[in-house]
Each structure stands twice: as structure tokens, then as C-alpha cells.
Amino acid sequence: MAGGVRAVVALAFAGVVGLTLLVLGCALPSYGSWWPMFTIVFYVLSPLPLMIARHYQEDMTGTSACIELSLFLTTGIVVSAFALPTVLAHAGAIAAGAAVFANLASFTIFGTIVAWFYLHGEEESWGGSSSLF
Template sequence: MTLVILGCALPQYSNWWPLFVLLFYCLSPIPTLIARRYNDSGSNNSCLESSIFITMGFVVSAFALPIVLARSPDGDPTIQWGACYLVLAGNVVVYLTMLGFFITFDNEDLDYSMW
């Protein structure tokens, strides 16, 4: 989050448009969490696969948004490329953290007593 805020708040950038990736951060784990909650143990995993597809759509959109904001056909970009790079680096950190969370807590029969 620090990299995303730096991409918005540094004096040479001073543009808060990249902060819209927070919406993708909030929305991306929701389909997978819902599908894991209501997934049957049967062989039909279409619900889980659909949720992973929707989640990947949110992840790709989070990476595409700063690039689209930095590119402009008329030569006047909405954000500068330095802010774009900072937001992309922040995306990598946030999504690797989410992936680590899902990998760590994948086994549902474990209790919080392991802490």
C-alpha cells in the first residue's frame, strides 16, 4: 500500500487516480472466498473454476488500470510513468501477500490454535 500511496502523493506525481486500484484489491478475493465456502466435495468444480476466472479478471484489471492511465493517444497522460511503475510494484506486493494468505490457510481443518 505504501507504493500505491507514493505513486499518488509524491509532489512530482500529485495525482490520485491510481488509488482506484484499491477497488480491485477489495473485490479480487471475494469470488474465491464465496466459492470455497459453498464448494461441494464432489467432482464438479465449475463454481470454483468460474470464481478463479473472475478473480483473475480483477487481478489483470488492477495491473492494466495504471498502464491505461499512463498511456494516452493525445500525448497528455492522466498519470506519469513513474507513478505507474510504483503502482505496479505495489500490485505485485499486494497480490503476492493475498496468494500467500490463501496458500497458508488452504487447509480448512486447521484451527487458529497453531498461532
């Protein structure tokens, strides 16, 4: 039980660090633009395809069209989260430092999401071995 509490605390801490990096990329006076905050939409959308595929998949041992489509959509969402600050910095809408902070935040948040799926994959009871990779 203590290992589960430590895992939840570590995931919460990693999420807070990621969001702090994102806010720093927006709120520091030298950057002063809140456009990178739109990457939060990608953070919310990224686990949805895999969660939906896990819900409707009876046997998670092999590959199926549902799993492959969910992995494709998740990959597109994750790439978009890294691309948005980069494109904004290239267009001159935000500073390059703000893009770096936003991409570091994306790296941290997506690492947290992957860790959550890894840690909670064995605990779910919706059939199969629930390992996606």
C-alpha cells in the same frame, strides 16, 4: 504457534509495503495525482470470488464450474488492477513513474493475498482439502 505469528507479521508487513508503494505513486510531488488509488477497489474484490466458491463447494478435490468461474473472475480482477495504472499512464492522466509504483504495489498486494490463501487453506474447516491449484 510461533510460526503462525511470524506468518501473520510477514503478511501484515507485505501489505503495508504494498500500500506504501501505492501511496508513494500518488503522493510524490512529481506525480501529484491520486487516480492510481482506485486500484484498492481491485485489491478488495480479488479474493471474493474464491472465498465465495470455497464456501459453497463441498468437495474441493476436483474441478467444477463454480471453481473455474471463480478463478476466471479473479483473473479478470487481477489483470484489471495492473491494467488501470497502465491505461491511465498511456492516456496521460498519471505519470509513468506513478504507474510503475502502482503496479509494484499490485504485485506486492496480490502476492500477499496468494500467500494468505496458501497459509490459511489448511486451517479452514469447510470440507475437502481446500486446495484450489
